[in-house]
Every structure is written in structure tokens, then in C-alpha cells.
Amino acid sequence: MVTIRKARHGDIEAIYTIVYDYALQGLMLHRTREAIQQEIEAEAMFVAEEASSIYGVAGITVFDPSLAEIRSLAVNKSGQGKGIGRKLVARIVEETKQRRIEKLLSLTYQVPFFEKCGFHITQKETMPQKVWKDCIHCAKFTNCDEVAMVVYV
Template sequence: MNSLYIRKARIKDVKAIHGLLMDYANEGLLLPRSYSELYSQLRDYLVLAERTTEDIYGCCALTIVWDNLAEVRSLAVRRDKQGSGWGRKLVEMCLSEAITLGIYKVFVLTYQKNFFAHLGFKVVDKNVLPQKVWADCLKCPKFPECDEIAMLIEM
């Protein structure tokens, strides 16, 4: 039996989520998230947790952007758990939640094109996304020279 499972994030998970995201943010692989952002957006997050210790091994968020559009963001799985399908499962749970909410278009801004393509996302021009999407970009050290790939799935 696997000792890892996916659940909604809890307040006690914020520091672990922050640490995990910062590991990847420091490498320029995703945007950093402040504690303030994580606390205010906690309901968006799922975590990959260990059943007995509740240690956090991964996270992913589904953020509603607009009337039928959401974003999968902050996907991170600890390196020692990568390649086990947990990242895919986290994204699939976010997509399932989007459908439950009545949202049938979900996008991602990513460097992991192949990973998301295997899940059914297609590359799109960033200009097809509403301007509201770019609010986070103002905080990015790469702004305005974004090199992330915009991908969209329609379910």
C-alpha cells in the first residue's frame, strides 16, 4: 500500500508548500509564492502528503481566472518522488475539480511542455489568454521577457 495520498491543503501545510515552491523558484522553474499569497489562496491547493507523518512531497493549485477559465499553477513534486506519476495525478485532480466547478478550459504557463502535452494540453499563443492572466507576471523576475509556454486544455 502506498503511504502517499493527495488531499486539499491545510493551514499547517503552508510552510512546507512554500519551501517546496521556493526550491524550484530559486532555479527559475516556477514563480515564487509568498506566505501571504499561499495563505490567501490555500483553498486552491492540493498536496501530496505522507499518511502517517503528513510530510508534504508535492503540491498543485487550480486558480479560477475568469468565467470558464482556470489555471493549473505551482505544480511541484519533490525530486525523490518524481517519475512516480504523482505530478500527473495532482494535475488530473485539478482538472477534475475544474469540471466539478463547471470550468472546461484550463491553461498552464510552463517550461514542461512534454509533461502537459501528455495530459492533453495544447500549445497556444499567450495572446489568446485574457489580460487578467498576466497579473502574476508583474512579480516575475523575467517580466516582460517571458519564456514560459502557454498551454490550454478544453474538456
């Protein structure tokens, strides 16, 4: 059975590989090993594991007491379609609740998937913290085609 647990240092390579493959396809942002390590140290990254193999990853970034973002959500090809993505999202929603944060944001191309996880589409302009802290560094900043979605926890 797949379990979701906090990521450890020993997971860095598996996480890097999963994210790297999708980043190459332009489906998500690339994460360096150093960035993954920092997120693990901040206890902000989770993995889906079965029989000592890592099938998926998801992270949480907290902007302020009202807003967090789910990041680096990815399930490798062999794990897809088995409910692992949904479980990872549920774990990040739980983490958001535990940290008493009001809403969880996703910037994504996977709208139907996130709708199934309880998110709804919102205006990017209502998410100023995110835009100013991160998006300004993105090559797609002036031409962003990701959809902003939120869930209130």
C-alpha cells in the same frame, strides 16, 4: 500510497519549502507564506501526501467562467517520477470540471510533461485575462519564455 487532498494550514511550511527550492532555480514563481495561506483559505491548493509527508503541491486560480490556471505545481526531488505530478494535475482538472470552467491553462517550461497530461500548446495572446492580471507584474513580461498550454475539460 500517495493521496491528493486539499491543503491545510499545517501544510504551509512544506509547500513553501517545495516551491522555494524550484523558484530559486527559476523554474516557477515564488510564493510567500501569506499567499499560500490565502490560497489554502480559498480552498484552491492541493497537496500530495504519503505517510504524513508532503511530496507535492498544485493550485488553481480562476480568472472567469471559461478560464482557470494551474499554479505552483511542484513535486519534490524524492517524489519525482512516480506519477505524483500527473495525479496533482488530474486533481486540478477535476476541480476545474467541478467548478464548470471550460479550460485550464498552464504557463510552463515542462511541455512534454503537460502533453502527457492532455494539454496542448496555445498562443499566449489568446489568454488576455491572465496576461493583464498577472504577467504585467512579472520581470520577464517583455521577454517571457514560458509556454502557454491548455486543456479543455
